[in-house]
Amino acid sequence: MPRKPLYGLMAEFSTPEELVQAAHRTHEEGYRKFDAFSPIPIEELHHAMHLKDSPLPKFVITAGILGCLGMFGFLYWISAIDYPLNVGGRPLYSWPSFIPVTYEITVLSAGLTTVASLLLLCGFPMPYHPVFNVPRFKLASRDKFFLCIEAEDPKFDLQRTKEFLASLRPYEVSEVEI
Amino acid sequence: MADHLETRNSTTTLAGPEPVLAPGHTYATVTDKIAAVPLEVGWPRFWIVGFTISALIFGMLLMTILWLLGKGIGVWGPNNPVGWGFDIINFVWWIGIGHAGTLISAILLLLRQQWRMSISRFAEAMTLFAVACAFLYPTFHTGRPWLAYWLLPYPNTMAMWPQPRSPLLWDVFAVSTYATISLVFWYVGLIPDLASMRDRAKSRFAQVIYGILALGWRGSAQHWNHYEIASLILAGLSTPLVLSVHTVVSFDFAVGLIPGWHATIFPPYFVAGAIYSGFAMVLTLAIPMRAWYGMQDFITMKHIDNMCKVMLGTGLIVAYGYAMEAFMAWYSGNLWEMFMFKNRTTGPYGWSYWSLIIFNVLIPQVLWLKKARQNIPLVFVLSLVINVGMWLERFVIIVTSLHRDFLPASWGMYYPTKYDWSMYLGSIGLFLTLMYLFVRFLPSISIFEVRTLIPRASKGGAH
Numbered sequence: 132m133p134r135k136p137l138y139g140l141m142a143e144f145s146t147p148e149e150l151v152q153a154a155h156r157t158h159e160e161g162y163r164k165f166d167a168f169s170p171i172p173i174e175e176l177h178h179a180m181h182l183k184d185s186p187l188p189k190f191v192i193t194a195g196i197l198g199c200l201g202m203f204g205f206l207y208w209i210s211a212i213d214y215p216l217n218v219g220g221r222p223l224y225s226w227p228s229f230i231p232v233t234y235e236i237t238v239l240s241a242g243l244t245t246v247a248s249l250l251l252l253c254g255f256p257m258p259y260h261p262v263f264n265v266p267r268f269k270l271a272s273r274d275k276f277f278l279c280i281e282a283e284d285p286k287f288d289l290q291r292t293k294e295f296l297a298s299l300r301p302y303e304v305s306e307v308e309i
Numbered sequence: 310m311a312d313h314l315e316t317r318n319s320t321t322t323l324a325g326p327e328p329v330l331a332p333g334h335t336y337a338t339v340t341d342k343i344a345a346v347p348l349e350v351g352w353p354r355f356w357i358v359g360f361t362i363s364a365l366i367f368g369m370l371l372m373t374i375l376w377l378l379g380k381g382i383g384v385w386g387p388n389n390p391v392g393w394g395f396d397i398i399n400f401v402w403w404i405g406i407g408h409a410g411t412l413i414s415a416i417l418l419l420l421r422q423q424w425r426m427s428i429s430r431f432a433e434a435m436t437l438f439a440v441a442c443a444f445l446y447p448t449f450h451t452g453r454p455w456l457a458y459w460l461l462p463y464p465n466t467m468a469m470w471p472q473p474r475s476p477l478l479w480d481v482f483a484v485s486t487y488a489t490i491s492l493v494f495w496y497v498g499l500i501p502d503l504a505s506m507r508d509r510a511k512s513r514f515a516q517v518i519y520g521i522l523a524l525g526w527r528g529s530a531q532h533w534n535h536y537e538i539a540s541l542i543l544a545g546l547s548t549p550l551v552l553s554v555h556t557v558v559s560f561d562f563a564v565g566l567i568p569g570w571h572a573t574i575f576p577p578y579f580v581a582g583a584i585y586s587g588f589a590m591v592l593t594l595a596i597p598m599r600a601w602y603g604m605q606d607f608i609t610m611k612h613i614d615n616m617c618k619v620m621l622g623t624g625l626i627v628a629y630g631y632a633m634e635a636f637m638a639w640y641s642g643n644l645w646e647m648f649m650f651k652n653r654t655t656g657p658y659g660w661s662y663w664s665l666i667i668f669n670v671l672i673p674q675v676l677w678l679k680k681a682r683q684n685i686p687l688v689f690v691l692s693l694v695i696n697v698g699m700w701l702e703r704f705v706i707i708v709t710s711l712h713r714d715f716l717p718a719s720w721g722m723y724y725p726t727k728y729d730w731s732m733y734l735g736s737i738g739l740f741l742t743l744m745y746l747f748v749r750f751l752p753s754i755s756i757f758e759v760r761t762l763i764p765r766a767s768k769g770g771a772h
Binding site: 146147148154166167168169170171172173176177180182185187188191205206209210213214216218221225228229231232234235236238239241242243245246248249250252253254255256257258259260262263269270271272273274 | 335336337340341462468469470471472473474476478479482483486489490493494496497501504505507508509520521524525526527528529530531532533534535536537538539542543546547549550553557560757760761765
């Protein structure tokens with residue numbers, strides 16, 4: 132029987148420190164396509180895995196500025212150009228009264244962009260992923276820590292990668308089927 | 310010297326005598342205990358009884374609304390000159406209650422207050438449900454709620470636009486932005502916990518539902534990398550938002566010329582009042598919940614104590630607001646302001662002003678005593694007193710200012726009708742119904758945030 136294609140190899144650890152150490156070693160060893168999974172955010176992983184800073188803030192500030200200018204311009208257009216209404220002789224371009232709505236729309240566009248970029252960058256919604264095939268992976272959302280080296284990594288070699296992961300002293304190493 | 314440093318370090322790691330998480334917990338116990346409430350506890354008797362009562366009261370709301378739609382808003386009490394009655398009182402009251410949720414989840418996050426973590430989730434849920442209740446009132450006060458979309462600027466065949474110089478339009482944007490951002494903030498906060506629920510659910514149905522809601526969260530370092538910054542940004546955005554919402558709500562009054570409304574103190578005084586009533590409502594809900602579900606490990610006496618202190622602080626700001634209103638009435642030398650204040654304190658609605666002072670200013674001073682803050686039944690009663698007091702504040706501001714304005718010829722009285730009352734009680738029913746459903750089906754304490762409260766064993770060094 133031919134072997135099923137592999138997504139990668141996964142090692143399980145029981146503390147965040149072991150995971151950080153393992154991620155560090157994996158990167159040092161030359162692996163680039165790997166990911167760590169944890170039930171809590173671990174700041175040190177950022178350095179251990181040499182993750183890039185999230186581009187999310189850039190999207191948010193762009194959306195915020197666009198929302199702000201767009202809404203202010205829109206309010207100017209409806210009150211001074213498209214539908215000029217004389218309210219007690221007040222100027223049509225009464226900008227201070229445009230501020231509250233402009234402000235709210237700035238926050239709204241930035242906020243919705245934050246969520247949309249989060250989903251986009253994480254690739255959500257993604258109901259299926261090969262890592263879910265590892266039975267013990269359920270514990271990644273409880274109290275266990277996992278490291279998965281993907282088969283697509285140029286350095287990946289089933290035997291050698293398995294030995295390398297075993298050298299990190301994990302609880303167990305399992306094959307992740309696609 | 311070395312000894313001295315040693316002792317200091319050990320006391321800081323112990324985090325004081327009153328911890329925000331009971332000792333002895335691990336990642337596993339925290340997850341199991343919180344996730345058990347929706348997954349394993351099931352349908353306890355207190356839940357069934359409480360939910361049934363709330364749902365019945367909610368039913369009364371639906372019947373009131375049906376009657377209101379059939380007959381028109383004339384079944385409510387507002388008249389000339391009191392054009393705003395219970396509808397706006399309750400709107401402001403509910404919106405105010407919502408503020409505590411955002412304050413806890415956003416402002417306290419930015420201030421790195423760790424104690425917020427175990428109460429933020431259900432305080433945020435409370436925000437959402439309170440805003441939902443608040444939405445009822447202006448929507449149905451329009452008389453034709455099916456045309457409520459006219460409030461929004463959209464190109465239409467009438468070739469008209471809403472009036473951006475009106476605080477009422479600002480309110481539409483402020484409240485709908487607030488509702489939207491609170492909803493997404495709450496949902497984003499839930500994602501990692503929904504994944505925990507998905508992984509722990511036993512029935513196929515629950516696995517699928519939680520699985521869909523969790524969007525495929527795997528706790529990957531890549532996810533956390535984006536997630537942490539997204540939460541921080543959402544907190545940063547919500548912080549000025551929460552301050553702006555009640556400010557804009559206060560503009561509904563302060564921008565008008567009615568004596569008793571036209572005051573610069575209104576925005577800060579409204580925001581403080583909102584937080585005051587919001588924390589009172591969090592305590593009203595948290596105290597029974599922690600007892601019923603045995604959550605004393607997560608919502609500790611430290612939390613109760615801190616929330617009492619926030620109430621005491623914001624309560625004093627509110628008291629300052631009342632004092633300033635009285636002072637400005639005298640200091641302005643304005644005839645109408647002076648009359649308004651005299652009428653407010655000694656007129657036909659004088660009882661409401663003095664009960665407000667007793668409920669909101671005098672009784673809560675007990676919170677100065679540590680003994681009082683540690684006495685759970687007393688804190689629960691105080692939270693109810695403050696809820697009533699803050700409701701009275703809105704009653705006083707709205708009714709006493711409107712009922713006697715500049716011209717004695719246009720004076721009048723406002724009496725709420727039974728439909729005003731059934732709509733008000735009914736909205737409490739809706740709120741509690743949603744709270745019961747939330748506690749039953751979602752983790753009401755943020756599991757992943759509480760996990761981060763567990764000291765990391767071998768982090769090395771004393772920091």
